[in-house]
Amino acid sequence: MSRAVVESLIVPLGNWLLKPIYKLYERWLWLQIKNGPFPKHVGIIPDGNRRWARERGLNPTSGHYYGYIKMKEVLKWIWELRIPYVTLFAMSTENCLHRSPEEKSNLFKLIKAGLEELMNLEEVYKNKVKILVVGNLSLVPEDLRKTAEELINATSTHDRYVLTIALCYGGRQEIIEAVKKLTRDVALGLVKPDEITEEVFIKYLPTGIIPDLDLIIRTSGEERISNFLLWHSAYSELYFCDVYWPEFRKIDFWRAIRSYQKRERRFGR
Numbered sequence: 001m002s003r004a005v006v007e008s009l010i011v012p013l014g015n016w017l018l019k020p021i022y023k024l025y026e027r028w029l030w031l032q033i034k035n036g037p038f039p040k041h042v043g044i045i046p047d048g049n050r051r052w053a054r055e056r057g058l059n060p061t062s063g064h065y066y067g068y069i070k071m072k073e074v075l076k077w078i079w080e081l082r083i084p085y086v087t088l089f090a091m092s093t094e095n096c097l098h099r100s101p102e103e104k105s106n107l108f109k110l111i112k113a114g115l116e117e118l119m120n121l122e123e124v125y126k127n128k129v130k131i132l133v134v135g136n137l138s139l140v141p142e143d144l145r146k147t148a149e150e151l152i153n154a155t156s157t158h159d160r161y162v163l164t165i166a167l168c169y170g171g172r173q174e175i176i177e178a179v180k181k182l183t184r185d186v187a188l189g190l191v192k193p194d195e196i197t198e199e200v201f202i203k204y205l206p207t208g209i210i211p212d213l214d215l216i217i218r219t220s221g222e223e224r225i226s227n228f229l230l231w232h233s234a235y236s237e238l239y240f241c242d243v244y245w246p247e248f249r250k251i252d253f254w255r256a257i258r259s260y261q262k263r264e265r266r267f268g269r
Helices: 003-010 016-033 049-054 060-080 093-098 101-119 122-126 142-154 171-187 198-202 250-261
Strands: 041-045 085-092 129-134 161-169 215-218 237-240
Touching: 016 250, 041 060, 049 060, 060 085, 060 101, 060 250, 085 093, 085 101, 093 101, 093 161, 101 142, 101 161, 122 129, 129 142, 161 171, 171 198, 215 250, 237 250
Parallel strands: 041 085, 041 215, 085 161, 129 161, 215 237
Antiparallel strands: none
């Protein structure tokens, strides 16, 4: 039986009666990907929380909560594969500017609780996970900003994994701010125009300390990157998954990894 036929039969089946078949399929997938190569840096755009909730007659806030629970699960899958860098798109600049006050308040409370949980999570210290929070933090409440700063400081010496949380973040806005800083240094004579290279410019990006994205995964069936890490995604492999984020399964993640492994990365050559 072909792989396509197997997946067409297994993937739509989700009830508990089929759990043994699901585990068998999961094992089959693992045998395909276990020898690598694995991406060094994975970006996650966890889309579809609100639609998932609405389709179930729930308040959108419930969708964000279950999305948060799923995020913790997915991070464990990523670290199990020893992928050293992961960046999560928590909220875009547009989310922070245009969502309703009630929804933003709920999201900020959930993100703050998540950062506090990371602060006390044993795996963060055992696995030496450095945590970065990047974006326009002037748009978030002061208590959330302070929690983010405390977490960044508490994990600053960790050097095995890096978890970057993009909060009130926009790729275009990040590049514009970097250009402003660079032009100021040019005006002060600290940098000469003919000295500006990619290596020089990247130092002005808040995300410049993380490597380029190898793989970007977006859920919910939307096929765009929505202003996410534009500089770092120049040669990223893109994987779009039809399921909403709260429904994202280990087999969906491993299928993204399998797709990555089958691609020939040329980097423009």
